[in-house]
Amino acid sequence: VLYDAYTGEPATKCLLSYYAKNNLTNTCAIDVKPCDPNEYSRVDGTCNNLEHPGKGTYFSPITRILDACFHNGYEQRKAKSGKDLPLAREVRVKCLGEKVSSHPLYNHNVPGFGIYMFNDIGSVHDIENMLLNTTYCCEKEHMNDRACTPNIVKEDDPVFRYSPIRCMNSTRPLTHQDFGCTRDKVPSIIKKATTFFDHSQIYNVHGKGDKVIRSFIDGKLLVEEEDGKPFPPNGPTAFCPNNKAPEETRCFENYGNTLLPVALYIIWFVRHHNYICDKLKEVNPCWDDERLFYTARDINTAFANQMYFQEWYETLQGRKNLIKAGVMTKENGFRCLYDKNRDPEVTIEYTYVIRWFHLMQEEKAKMYDKQGNYVEDFPLFNSTFRMGLIAKNMESFTKSTLAPCHAVDGTVASDLANRGLPGVQEALDIPAGDLNKGRNFGVAPYVNYIYHFTGIKIKSFKELARFIQEEYIEILEELYEDVEDIDLMVGLWCSKMMKGGHIPELLAYILNDAWYRSVSSNRHWYECDERPHAFTEAQLKEVRKATVSGLLCTVGDGVHEMPKKGFLKISKKNPMVSCSRIPKINFRVWADDACKPKKHQKNGKKPNKH
Ligand code: HEM
Numbered sequence: 001v002l003y004d005a006y007t008g009e010p011a012t013k014c015l016l017s018y019y020a021k022n023n024l025t026n027t028c029a030i031d032v033k034p035c036d037p038n039e040y041s042r043v044d045g046t047c048n049n050l051e052h053p054g055k056g057t058y059f060s061p062i063t064r065i066l067d068a069c070f071h072n073g074y075e076q077r078k079a080k081s082g083k084d085l086p087l088a089r090e091v092r093v094k095c096l097g098e099k100v101s102s103h104p105l106y107n108h109n110v111p112g113f114g115i116y117m118f119n120d121i122g123s124v125h126d127i128e129n130m131l132l133n134t135t136y137c138c139e140k141e142h143m144n145d146r147a148c149t150p151n152i153v154k155e156d157d158p159v160f161r162y163s164p165i166r167c168m169n170s171t172r173p174l175t176h177q178d179f180g181c182t183r184d185k186v187p188s189i190i191k192k193a194t195t196f197f198d199h200s201q202i203y204n205v206h207g208k209g210d211k212v213i214r215s216f217i218d219g220k221l222l223v224e225e226e227d228g229k230p231f232p233p234n235g236p237t238a239f240c241p242n243n244k245a246p247e248e249t250r251c252f253e254n255y256g257n258t259l260l261p262v263a264l265y266i267i268w269f270v271r272h273h274n275y276i277c278d279k280l281k282e283v284n285p286c287w288d289d290e291r292l293f294y295t296a297r298d299i300n301t302a303f304a305n306q307m308y309f310q311e312w313y314e315t316l317q318g319r320k321n322l323i324k325a326g327v328m329t330k331e332n333g334f335r336c337l338y339d340k341n342r343d344p345e346v347t348i349e350y351t352y353v354i355r356w357f358h359l360m361q362e363e364k365a366k367m368y369d370k371q372g373n374y375v376e377d378f379p380l381f382n383s384t385f386r387m388g389l390i391a392k393n394m395e396s397f398t399k400s401t402l403a404p405c406h407a408v409d410g411t412v413a414s415d416l417a418n419r420g421l422p423g424v425q426e427a428l429d430i431p432a433g434d435l436n437k438g439r440n441f442g443v444a445p446y447v448n449y450i451y452h453f454t455g456i457k458i459k460s461f462k463e464l465a466r467f468i469q470e471e472y473i474e475i476l477e478e479l480y481e482d483v484e485d486i487d488l489m490v491g492l493w494c495s496k497m498m499k500g501g502h503i504p505e506l507l508a509y510i511l512n513d514a515w516y517r518s519v520s521s522n523r524h525w526y527e528c529d530e531r532p533h534a535f536t537e538a539q540l541k542e543v544r545k546a547t548v549s550g551l552l553c554t555v556g557d558g559v560h561e562m563p564k565k566g567f568l569k570i571s572k573k574n575p576m577v578s579c580s581r582i583p584k585i586n587f588r589v590w591a592d593d594a595c596k597p598k599k600h601q602k603n604g605k606k607p608n609k610h
């Protein structure tokens with residue numbers, strides 16, 4: 001049955017004939033095969049909600065915490081006075097300086113795993129659009145095109161005043177309206193990922209289903225060897241514009257080819273899937289490919305979600321805060337929050353504020369030789385779209401993730417601020433791009449979110465003091481005419497950190513809101529014992545051992561030791577320990593009686609009873 005991707009409801013005959021006439025069926029409609037309530041979760045997200053089997057799929061819309069805030073339909077909002085908001089690059093320059101600085105607690109895995117998990121529910125089609133299609137937004141005759149929202153660089157720019165660069169490319173986000181998938185008035189930003197945290201960045205990245213990634217042998221994913229190590233296979237349509245020929249050839253056909261941290265986690269989780277298959281096959285030699293694949297996928301997905309919503313969230317917010325917010329429980333047992341009346345939802349605010357972690361992005365990767373000696377700092381941004389280089393230096397890049405990330409201290413790394421995508425864009429200020437995109441997305445002003453989550457109405461700059469660091473209030477007052485004009489991202493850049501945690505309080509509310517929406521609308525959530533093929537208590541206990549250190553000890557190149565807390569930098573309190581001391585999943589609890597050899601009975605006769 002064909003469903004409408006936008007509404008998630010069965011498509012009417014009339015709608016289908018409109019889609020067919022306009023060649024839109026493949027984009028705007030999704031084929032939902034009949035649901036079986038007891039089947040494993042499907043990689044395309046269909047049938048998660050049995051009453052609304054078309055919701056939460058690859059091209060389904062993003063929702064909003066607060067209503068969209070646009071000017072004139074789909075233009076960037078104006079200040080309260082009706083004037084334009086301050087230029088994004090100018091706000092970035094004034095709020096965030098450029099500095100080399102080291103986070104006191106976290107290593108590269110904090111921002112790195114954050115962006116990896118974003119790929120489960122968000123997509124980078126906007127960046128693709130900017131790099132491959134709408135490449136001309138800085139050309140004078142195109143600056144005002146509807147597709148373009150360039151970032152203007154002023155003549156007195158502190159960096160580019162010595163160069164002719166006066167503009168950075170940026171595009172208006174693509175909408176379901178652009179594709180012809182709805183006639184709704186409010187622009188609906190597209191997303192190319194299933195709405196659920198179902199590890200779709202591994203199992204269904206281009207919406208092509210699992211067929212293209214499976215080997216159909218023992219449940220495993222397809223891999224290719226390079227220097228004796230398994231990697232996701234190359235292919236004819238893969239695009240890695242920064243690979244340097246002839247040495248650098250790796251480029252994944254069926255996974256994203258983007259940033260260093262995303263590439264590392266893709267490689268690790270693909271290998272981890274196959275490792276799980278080996279372990280399951282060891283305890284259950286009678287299981288076929290199908291059963292091994294779906295069980296391994298389920299464990300691999302639960303592993304990533306446990307790492308994200310428990311370990312990563314705890315690292316950022318602290319255990320006490322998370323228990324208070326309901327994200328963690330003291331008991332750590334099963335829990336079923338699924339409510340079939342809730343729609344699967346990802347909010348635009350959530351996908352947007354993940355960009356705040358750009359502040360933690362380091363610009364250097366520490367490189368080591370085979371003996372583990374430090375050799376040099378590699379300009380980390382030069383590894384983007386360059387899977388070939390990453391594959392050739394796995395040991396070094398893996399080790400580099402244990403160095404401290406950039407501190408959240410009112411500054412960003414220079415490369416992040418000026419050459420965000422070397423090799424493909426002459427100049428790019430990533431945080432300024434973030435600010436500009438928030439306006440393009442129609443994200444409401446900062447104080448509206450403060451009111452939504454805390455009930456506190458902020459009417460003057462002075463009243464910001466509870467949330468914003470003292471030294472920023474004057475800067476904000478200089479930049480914005482009215483406190484109600486301040487952009488959400490800028491408010492987050494200037495925020496105090498939450499008590500007991502290391503991110504802004506408002507950011508934590510938005511992250512936790514996403515957690516609840518996600519868990520309560522996912523029938524296949526791993527912590528629930530009522531789902532089909534649910535874990536047993538013993539299995540859940542094993543999955544709860546998931547940590548970044550456990551992952552790297554299992555599949556990381558040349559990793560023999562890790563700190564117990566793999567998101568924290570190495571310190572006296574968090575020293576490197578042998579991998580034998582890092583908890584690992586014991587797969588024996590998946591042993592299936594059906595695979596046990598049957599006891600021989602002589603001639604089928606029952607033993608005599610005397
Ligand atoms: C490895 C270094 C990184 C580079 C080179 C990079 C580069 C970029 C660029 C160029 C954009 C587009 C900006 C725009 O809209 O104008 C972007 C978007 C984004 N970045 Fe990063 N980034 C990096 C790391 C991170 C990290 C660590 C996170 C979060 C933990 C992150 C989260 C995001 C998100 C969520 C988007 C929005 C994607 C979209 O909706 O299109 N990035 N990044």
Ligand SMILES: [Ca+2]
Nearest residue numbers: 120194196200
């Ligand atoms: Ca997903």
